Amino acid sequence: MLEEYHDEILSCTGCGFCKKSYYAYEFCHKESDFPKGKVMISYGLLTGELEEDMEVVGAIQKCTLCRRCEEDCPSLIKIADVIKAARYDLQLILPEHEKLLHNFKEEGNIFGEENFSKKGGDIVFFMGCLTNKEMKDVVISLFDKLGIDVTIIGGCCGYPIEKIGRKTEDKIKRKLEERKIEKLVMACPNGMLALSEFSPLHISQFVLSLGVEFKRNDKNYIYHDSAFLGRYLGIYEEPRQIIKKIGNLIEFNENRKMARQCGGEIEFRIAFPDEARELAQYLLKEVKQKEATVVTASPHCYSHLKEYGDVVDILQIIEENIR
Amino acid sequence: MEQTIIDKLYEIVSKNRIFTSKADLYAYGFDASIHHAMPSIVVKPKSSKEVEEIVKLANEYSVPIVARGAGTALCGQAVPIYGGILLDMTGMNKIKEIRIEDLYCIVEPGVIYAKLNERLAEHGFFFPPTPGSGDVCTIGGMIAVNASGMRAIKYGATRDYVLGMEIVFPYGKVRFGSRTLKNSSGYQIERLIVGSEGTLGIITEATLRISPLPEKRAVALASFNDVVKAGEGVAAIIAGGMLPSALEIMDKVCIEAVKKAMDIDLPDAEALLLIEVDGKAMEVKEGIKKIAKILEEKADKIEFTDDEERMAELWKGRKGVLPSLSRYGEDMVSVSLADDMSVPISKIPYAIKEFQNIARKYGIIVGTYGHAGDGNLHTKVLINPNDEKNWKKAEQAVDEIYKVVYELGGIASGEHGIGITKAPWINGDIATMEKIKKAIDPKNIMNPGKMMQWKKGIIAYLRYK
Numbered sequence: 001m002l003e004e005y006h007d008e009i010l011s012c013t014g015c016g017f018c019k020k021s022y023y024a025y026e027f028c029h030k031e032s033d034f035p036k037g038k039v040m041i042s043y044g045l046l047t048g049e050l051e052e053d054m055e056v057v058g059a060i061q062k063c064t065l066c067r068r069c070e071e072d073c074p075s076l077i078k079i080a081d082v083i084k085a086a087r088y089d090l091q092l093i094l095p096e097h098e099k100l101l102h103n104f105k106e107e108g109n110i111f112g113e114e115n116f117s118k119k120g121g122d123i124v125f126f127m128g129c130l131t132n133k134e135m136k137d138v139v140i141s142l143f144d145k146l147g148i149d150v151t152i153i154g155g156c157c158g159y160p161i162e163k164i165g166r167k168t169e170d171k172i173k174r175k176l177e178e179r180k181i182e183k184l185v186m187a188c189p190n191g192m193l194a195l196s197e198f199s200p201l202h203i204s205q206f207v208l209s210l211g212v213e214f215k216r217n218d219k220n221y222i223y224h225d226s227a228f229l230g231r232y233l234g235i236y237e238e239p240r241q242i243i244k245k246i247g248n249l250i251e252f253n254e255n256r257k258m259a260r261q262c263g264g265e266i267e268f269r270i271a272f273p274d275e276a277r278e279l280a281q282y283l284l285k286e287v288k289q290k291e292a293t294v295v296t297a298s299p300h301c302y303s304h305l306k307e308y309g310d311v312v313d314i315l316q317i318i319e320e321n322i323r
Numbered sequence: 324m325e326q327t328i329i330d331k332l333y334e335i336v337s338k339n340r341i342f343t344s345k346a347d348l349y350a351y352g353f354d355a356s357i358h359h360a361m362p363s364i365v366v367k368p369k370s371s372k373e374v375e376e377i378v379k380l381a382n383e384y385s386v387p388i389v390a391r392g393a394g395t396a397l398c399g400q401a402v403p404i405y406g407g408i409l410l411d412m413t414g415m416n417k418i419k420e421i422r423i424e425d426l427y428c429i430v431e432p433g434v435i436y437a438k439l440n441e442r443l444a445e446h447g448f449f450f451p452p453t454p455g456s457g458d459v460c461t462i463g464g465m466i467a468v469n470a471s472g473m474r475a476i477k478y479g480a481t482r483d484y485v486l487g488m489e490i491v492f493p494y495g496k497v498r499f500g501s502r503t504l505k506n507s508s509g510y511q512i513e514r515l516i517v518g519s520e521g522t523l524g525i526i527t528e529a530t531l532r533i534s535p536l537p538e539k540r541a542v543a544l545a546s547f548n549d550v551v552k553a554g555e556g557v558a559a560i561i562a563g564g565m566l567p568s569a570l571e572i573m574d575k576v577c578i579e580a581v582k583k584a585m586d587i588d589l590p591d592a593e594a595l596l597l598i599e600v601d602g603k604a605m606e607v608k609e610g611i612k613k614i615a616k617i618l619e620e621k622a623d624k625i626e627f628t629d630d631e632e633r634m635a636e637l638w639k640g641r642k643g644v645l646p647s648l649s650r651y652g653e654d655m656v657s658v659s660l661a662d663d664m665s666v667p668i669s670k671i672p673y674a675i676k677e678f679q680n681i682a683r684k685y686g687i688i689v690g691t692y693g694h695a696g697d698g699n700l701h702t703k704v705l706i707n708p709n710d711e712k713n714w715k716k717a718e719q720a721v722d723e724i725y726k727v728v729y730e731l732g733g734i735a736s737g738e739h740g741i742g743i744t745k746a747p748w749i750n751g752d753i754a755t756m757e758k759i760k761k762a763i764d765p766k767n768i769m770n771p772g773k774m775m776q777w778k779k780g781i782i783a784y785l786r787y788k
Binding site: 012036044049050058076 | 459
């Protein structure tokens with residue numbers, strides 16, 4: 001896989017501009033903690049100058065693939081793609097990732113939990129592991145309030161497994177192919193990326209398309225752009241439009257394409273909890289100054305950030321405030 | 324490396340600041356040059372006391388020792404070609420004092436340039452040398468190579484702002500310089516250390532002069548259908564008694580590279596001049612008017628802006644030339660060769676024309692840009708790094724480029740330093756430099772093999788395999 005990125009890696013001049021956003025964090029302690037270090041290690045693996053060991057695996061896995069560093073890269077290096085390709089070439093695996101992989105294979109759920117499903121009409125909501133864990137009841141209640149007889153399909157989309165560099169089976173895809181789908185809706189950007197061929201809508205896009213009314217309040221909401229919903233899928237405005245209908249929208253200093261990662265991606269935070277905590281706390285420092293409630297639009301971000309501050313997911317405020 | 328030395332390093336520095344895994348050594352072996360070599364061990368000191376003890380140990384056992392900041396050097400200064408101890412200085416990152424009323428600040432070497440300026444801006448001041456890598460590079464690295472940048476024409480280079488320094492030589496820790504703006508009290512060794520690229524000692528503290536931030540800035544962007552006309556424009560601005568805060572040139576190759584890689588709105592032209600004027604609002608207004616008058620017959624088009632967003636975009640484009648060139652062609656990457664010559668200001672258009680002739684002769688692409696206002700040009704050679712013949716051609720082209728530079732009365736480096744990549748063209752009397760080096764570092768442990776000590780070809784320790 002890395003072979004495909006040979007020219008991409010050589011285009012990196014090593015200028016180090018990718019370090020810029022990382023200087024905010026204490027956990028960037030050594031060269032391999034920075035994107036440049038990871039690109040160079042990938043090159044070492046590709047040329048055979050470096051052999052795989054757990055130090056190499058740790059360096060290559062300690063990245064959320066959020067693409068924030070790419071915004072500062074003037075050579076437009078696809079840094080996250082290089083790192084992901086390196087992961088596909090690695091044989092060794094972190095013990096925390098081994099567990100995720102085991103649960104995925106055995107249970108079809110990375111937490112090893114039971115997946116909720118429900119039969120209904122042709123509007124299909126794909127639940128995914130994180131939404132299932134954090135907001136299952138909210139999903140059910142929301143579709144009740146919308147008066148839609150939704151079909152809910154549970155299971156793991158496999159994207160977190162792909163992010164650690166392992167191939168996944170297409171069980172969910174097959175399930176979706178077998179049935180008629182008018183619209184496929186999700187609350188998790190990971191699922192949207194894994195199942196992109198079904199043109200899924202994010203819950204914020206779906207609800208906006210219905211033109212529903214919301215109860216208004218005077219609360220300040222600060223919107224946290226998920227890297228995968230934003231930089232990967234280009235969905236920035238719909239969650240904001242919903243927030244503006246409900247309360248006051250406040251922005252992080254760095255937002256949309258420049259938004260910082262919160263550390264919430266499940267495969268990252270279970271392997272690197274200290275780094276994930278620091279990423280979250282950095283964001284929440286600004287939230288404290290701005291006296292607002294954080295609104296996430298990904299269950300990965302929500303389930304992580306809620307450990308450290310006042311956080312709701314877009315799914316929850318939609319369900320709570322829909323008229 | 325002997326186990327005894329490693330054991331002793333663990334006694335000096337805590338375990339979590341010593342790196343020995345192959346992955347770490349490999350990653351630390353790069354800077355932003357074409358070279359790569361792995362250290363034997365990486366140590367990240369936290370204090371000058373730790374540095375002192377590490378250097379003492381290295382001297383005792385005759386182990387090479389190389390200091391590294393952010394690893395943005397372009398000529399291999401931070402690449403440990405003979406292995407040994409690599410000191411990651413980014414752990415020493417305290418801003419120790421800011422004395423606005425005395426016009427100085429005291430910093431540790433690992434402070435990031437942009438972070439220092441963020442703090443100084445709170446007081447309405449700044450540390451003016453503006454390297455293109457300013458968002459990420461360290462003050463220690465800037466001092467080591469006498470870095471400067473776009474504003475050197477008006478504000479000078481790092482050396483002009485170093486008032487004092489604490490440095491660890493192989494024989495111990497010493498201090499030079501002062502906290503005063505003037506100093507005529509003996510040898511100014513601190514100025515010798517600026518630009519010494521870690522070959523004499525390790526900087527552990529620097530006292531830097533600071534300047535008030537200008538009230539206003541405005542930028543003029545002038546496009547030309549001939550690079551010679553752009554060069555004449557530069558000379559006319561300087562001869563007209565103007566001292567802009569930046570006066571930058573970009574040739575066609577660079578303009579196209581930036582447009583392609585960065586999606587920045589630049590005119591199609593053979594050459595661009597980017598001119599910044601700063602000062603009081605009235606001065607800026609007058610300055611821009613004067614520049615417009617000077618350039619009106621030479622430039623095809625002139626755009627003016629004092630809009631912060633547009634100015635930031637233009638500077639982003641200029642700063643991004645170097646890495647953007649990497650995206651210029653399919654199989655080509657931009658390599659740091661012949662990257663930083665300085666010529667007398669009036670010679671700039673001739674230099675650029677000659678560089679283009681040389682590129683054509685060798686069938687390679689050379690992009691030229693730089694600080695036209697102070698005569699400092701940057702060229703980047705675009706080649707396929709996997710083709711040995713390409714390297715050979717590039718090496719010959721570089722040699723010819725430097726011959727032209729010398730014929731025009733120029734020197735090999737204005738702000739990036741010598742390292743390995745420009746070693747054959749180092750300026751000044753080598754015998755004297757060798758005597759100074761020997762007197763301070765008799766065992767040759769401080770960044771050995773760099774500058775005047777590098778006697779072989781520049782295509783060495785290549786990072787491209």
